[in-house]
Structures are given as C-alpha cells and as structure tokens.
Amino acid sequence: xxxxxxxxxxxxxxxxxxxxxxxxxxxxxxxxxxxxxxxxxxxxxxxxxxxxxxxxxxxxxxxxxxxxxxxxxxxxxxxxxxxxxxxxxxxxxxxxxxxxxxxxxxxxxxxxxxxxxxxxxxxxxxxxxxxxxxxxxxxxxxxxxxxxxxxxxxxxxxxxxxxxxxxxxxxxxxxxxxxxxxxxxxxxxxxxxxxxxxxxxxxxxxxxxxxxxxxxxxxxxxxxxxxxxxxxxxxxxxxxxxxxxxxxxxxxxxxxxxxxxxxxxxxxxxxxxxxxxxxxxxxxxxxxxxxxxxxxxxxxxxxxxxxxxxxxxxxxxxxxxxxxxxxxxxxxxxxxxxxxxx
Amino acid sequence: xxxxxxxxxxxxxxxxxxxxxxxxxxxxxxxxxxxxxxxxxxxxxxxxxxxxxxxxxxxxxxxxxxxxxxxxxxxxxxxxxxxxxxxxxxxxxxxxxxxxxxxxxxxxxxxxxxxxxxxxxxxxxxxxxxxxxxxxxxxxxxxxxxxxxxxxxxxxxxxxxxxxxxxxxxxxxxxxxxxxxxxxxxxxxxxxxxxxxx
Numbered sequence: 393x394x395x396x397x398x399x400x401x402x403x404x405x406x407x408x409x410x411x412x413x414x415x416x417x418x419x420x421x422x423x424x425x426x427x428x429x430x431x432x433x434x435x436x437x438x439x440x441x442x443x444x445x446x447x448x449x450x451x452x453x454x455x456x457x458x459x460x461x462x463x464x465x466x467x468x469x470x471x472x473x474x475x476x477x478x479x480x481x482x483x484x485x486x487x488x489x490x491x492x493x494x495x496x497x498x499x500x501x502x503x504x505x506x507x508x509x510x511x512x513x514x515x516x517x518x519x520x521x522x523x524x525x526x527x528x529x530x531x532x533x534x535x536x537x538x539x540x541x542x543x544x545x546x547x548x549x550x551x552x553x554x555x556x557x558x559x560x561x562x563x564x565x566x567x568x569x570x571x572x573x574x575x576x577x578x579x580x581x582x583x584x585x586x587x588x589x590x591x592x593x594x595x596x597x598x599x600x601x602x603x604x605x606x607x608x609x610x611x612x613x614x615x616x617x618x619x620x621x622x623x624x625x626x627x628x629x630x631x632x633x634x635x636x637x638x639x640x641x642x643x644x645x646x647x648x649x650x651x652x653x654x655x656x657x658x659x660x661x662x663x664x665x666x667x668x669x670x671x672x673x674x675x676x677x678x679x680x681x682x683x684x685x686x687x688x689x690x691x692x693x694x695x696x697x698x699x700x701x702x703x704x705x706x707x708x709x710x711x712x713x714x715x716x717x718x719x720x721x722x723x724x725x726x727x728x729x730x731x732x733x734x
Numbered sequence: 735x736x737x738x739x740x741x742x743x744x745x746x747x748x749x750x751x752x753x754x755x756x757x758x759x760x761x762x763x764x765x766x767x768x769x770x771x772x773x774x775x776x777x778x779x780x781x782x783x784x785x786x787x788x789x790x791x792x793x794x795x796x797x798x799x800x801x802x803x804x805x806x807x808x809x810x811x812x813x814x815x816x817x818x819x820x821x822x823x824x825x826x827x828x829x830x831x832x833x834x835x836x837x838x839x840x841x842x843x844x845x846x847x848x849x850x851x852x853x854x855x856x857x858x859x860x861x862x863x864x865x866x867x868x869x870x871x872x873x874x875x876x877x878x879x880x881x882x883x884x885x886x887x888x889x890x891x892x893x894x895x896x897x898x899x900x901x902x903x904x905x906x907x908x909x910x911x912x913x914x915x916x917x918x919x920x921x922x923x924x925x926x927x928x929x930x931x932x
Binding site for chain 1: 744745749751754766768771772773774775776777780781782783784785787796797799800801802803804805817819820821822823824825826828829830831832833834841843844845915916917918919920921923924929
C-alpha cells in the first residue's frame with residue numbers, strides 16, 4: 393500500500409465518520425436545546441429580581457461590579473434626590489427664613505426687660521467658645537457647599553455661568569471633604585464639654601409649658617445653664633452631626649467597609665439620602681439658632697462673643713444658673729469671686 | 735432627526751467581546767474603563783444569554799437630573815453627552831445610572847475620582863466636531879462623519895444594533911417573528927419607559 397492510497401482511505405474514513413455524526417446530530421439537538429423555551433428573557437428576570445434589585449451576570453473584565461446589567465432602582469434614587477431631598481432643602485431654608493421673619497415681625501427683638509446692669513459674668517470659657525466656633529465655622533462652610541450641590545444648579549449656575557460655576561463647585565467639593573474633619577472635632581469637643589449640662593430634667597418641662605417665654609414679653613421661665621430649647625439644639629447638633637459625620641465618612645471612602653458597615657452602591661445611595669435630609673433639617677435648626685443668638689435677642693451674642701454676659705440678661709434667661717454661679721462664688725476663696733468658672 | 739438607540743439582540747450575541755475591544759480602541763479609552771461590556775446571564779446553564787451593554791442614552795436621563803453642575807446635555811439625535819470641563823467627579827451620575835455607564839479613571843478617597851467617562855454613542859463631546867481637543871477627551875466622533883457607533887457597525891452577528899429607535903425596533907420585531915423567539919429588548923423598559931412588544 394502506498395502512502396497515497398493510505399491517505400485517501402483515511403480521508404474517506406474521516407469523511408464518513410463526520411457525515412454520520414452530523415446525520416445523528418439533529419435528533420440529539422432537538423431533544424436537548426430549545427432556545428424558545430429555555431432562554432432567559434428580560435421580563436422574566438425583572439419578575440424574579442431579588443432584594444439587590446438588579447439583573448446581573450458574569451463579565452470577563454476585571455471590574456466585577458460591571459456584572460450588574462440593569463439596576464432599575466437607581467432611577468428611584470435619582471428621583472428621590474432631585475425630588476424629596478431638593479424639596480426638603482428648599483423648604484428648610486425658605487421655611488426658616490419665613491418663620492423667623494414672621495417671628496421678628498410679631499415679637500421683635502427680645503430685650504433685656506430689666507435693662508443692662510453693667511455687671512458681666514463669665515458664661516462660656518475659651519475652650520467652650522473654641523469648640524463652638526470650630527463647629528459653627530466649619531458648619532457654615534459645609535452647609536453652603538452642600539447647599540450648592542443640591543440647589544446651586546438652580547440658583548447659582550444661571551448667573552455665574554457654566555465654567556465659573558464648575559470651578560466654584562470643584563472647590564466647594566474639596567472644602568466640603570476636608571473641612572468636615574474640623575466639624576467632627578468641634579462636634580466631639582462640644583459634646584464633651586456640654587453633655588453634663590444637657591440632660592433633660594424637670595425644669596425643662598416647666599420651661600416648655602411656658603413656651604420658653606419666647607412668645608410673651610416679660611415671661612421668663614427658670615432655666616439652668618441651658619434651657620430646654622438649647623438642649624434641643626444640643627441634641628439636634630449632636631445626633632444630627634453624628635449622622636452627618638458617619639454618612640459623610642462612608643461617602644468619602646467609597647467601597648471601604650468601615651466597622652463592617654456596607655459600602656455597596658445601594659448603601660452609598662442610602663447614606664447620601666440620609667446625609668441630604670439630615671443636613672436640610674439641621675440647617676433649619678441652625679438658622680433659627682443663629683437668629684436667636686444674634687439679632688433675635690439682646691445680649692445673647694456676648695455669651696459666645698466675649699464669653700461674658702450681662703447679669704440682668706443671665707437672671708432673666710438662666711436664673712437657676714446664676715444662682716449656682718453665685719453660690720459657688722460665695723464658697724470659693726476670695727479673689728476668684730469675680731471670675732466664676734461657668 | 736432620529737432618536738438614536740442601542741438594541742442588543744441577545745439571541746444573536748456570541749459574547750465575542752469585539753464591541754468592547756473596538757470601542758476601547760476607537761476612542762483610546764483609558765485603562766480600567768470599559769464604555770461597553772458584555773454581561774452573560776445564566777452563564778453555563780441552558781438558555782444562557784449574553785448582552786452587550788453601554789450607556790443607553792435614556793429618555794429623561796437620571797444622570798443628567800442628578801448632576802450638580804448640569805454637565806449633561808442631549809443632542810438633536812437624543813444622544814446623552816457630557817462636558818468633562820464642568821464635571822467635578824462627584825459620582826452622583828454613577829449612582830443614578832441603571833446601566834453602570836458612568837465610570838471614573840480612579841476610585842479614590844476624598845472624592846478624587848477624576849472626570850467621568852462614558853459611552854458617547856461615538857458622538858464626541860461639546861468641543862467642535864472631529865477636533866483633537868474633542869478626541870482627547872471623548873474619543874472619535876463617528877456620528878459627525880455620518881457613521882454609526884463602531885461597536886454596532888462591526889458586530890459580526892449583527893446582534894448589536896444602533897440607529898433610529900423605530901428602525902432598529904422594526905428589525906428586531908422582524909427577527910423575532912421569523913425565528914419565533916426573542917429574549918427582549920434589554921434595558922429598553924428602564925431607559926425609554928417602554929419595551930418592544932412583538
């Protein structure tokens with residue numbers, strides 16, 4: 393047998409086997425594969441969608457997150473962000489201005505009824521004022537840059553122009569990300585120095601019953617170092633600030649699980665919504681706080697300005713605290729009486 | 735003007751990833767970013783399907799709605815584009831997008847993501863058409879040359895379709911009727927509020 397005939401026979405054999413294989417194939421295929429019945433469909437996957445709210449599969453690229461094919465819920469986040477969050481933010485800021493404007497028109501500036509005595513007593517030490525202004529200063533930066541992210545596009549962009557607004561917002565973002573740490577430090581400091589004075593007690597109930605004396609002239613319910621209203625501010629700032637700090641830190645480090653807490657896209661969306669809503673509510677409270685601590689009440693700013701307040705102002709608004717201070721001054725050794733330590 | 739859309743006929747997609755590669759090459763897309771990707775559903779199981787996905791150029795695009803600097807715009811062809819000059823890399827669009835289209839050159843802390851990058855439907859950006867400045871930021875502008883997106887144009891099984899929404903929907907319907915099955919117009923319900931019913 394020559395090589396040639398062997399090769400020819402081999403080829404014939406291979407050909408025959410191949411033909412037989414193909415001839416048998418349709419029967420097998422008809423049994424096993426029916427693309428109409430077994431193929432996945434988008435409708436079916438949408439109906440079967442699990443808690444993670446996505447249709448996903450396998451990708452061959454290294455970025456495993458890109459295996460999420462369709463996440464319809466993301467449009468829901470977008471809707472809440474541009475709907476609820478934006479609405480609440482506008483309502484909080486405008487609402488605060490309207491409420492305080494009306495309050496000013498009806499009540500006017502709250503004066504010291506007994507007039508200024510000229511005697512000043514120390515209300516807040518340098519450490520307390522530092523904590524307050526560290527937090528206050530950083531809050532203003534954070535609030536303005538945050539508001540710019542939510543409302544800047546509607547209010548600032550039209551008159552600043554695209555390029556200038558982009559530059560402003562870029563710097564706003566950078567400030568927001570770094571100034572946040574000063575806020576967190578101030579938050580911790582103020583919590584430490586003031587927590588002992590902010591535990592709710594019986595005096596607060598009476599203060600609230602009398603509306604804090606805010607609505608009527610000459611009414612001054614007794615209060616210790618902090619009245620019930622100020623305690624509300626303290627706890628709003630502490631709890632709200634903690635919520636903002638936590639969600640903010642989670643947003644600063646995308647994909648990093650801090651304390652084992654989720655860092656997926658869905659978690660980020662939740663953190664962002666909490667951050668936005670808490671910020672709106674806190675902005676309302678802080679605007680009211682700024683008002684009553686400055687133009688709203690005569691003599692109030694001194695407490696955080698120089699740290700020393702007029703004795704008559706203190707007697708009217710923090711009668712029990714003045715008693716405490718005077719009590720301590722009596723028992724304290726001579727010479728220190730003029731400088732009562734809060 | 736046409737209403738440009740993408741449609742991936744998953745019953746034809748063979749997961750060759752040529753659309754992914756072509757896109758990366760055409761636009762010199764940076765490492766780590768895939769403007770288009772192929773996702774395989776029910777991988778290895780009977781009835782497995784692969785879907786090529788990129789920005790779907792949504793009607794009322796959620797990315798555009800949440801962008802704090804309003805850097806998105808929609809062209810006359812209904813293509814959703816953005817300006818890298820006004821993008822601040824905040825990440826909002828990434829979290830608003832149902833298709834995972836917006837991506838960033840970095841995944842940095844403190845919001846250092848860099849400028850967002852996504853599929854442009856081969857239509858460039860706000861710079862003048864077919865300029866070097868436009869190419870560097872967004873890649874080539876095939877639409878301005880009168881051509882359709884490269885991913886769809888070079889698809890070997892003609893699974894990925896690009897063009898006017900009505901026309902490609904008609905093509906898809908015809909296919910489904912002819913062969914008797916279809917796994918659906920992936921993403922259409924989410925992107926355009928309505929899917930193709932045959």
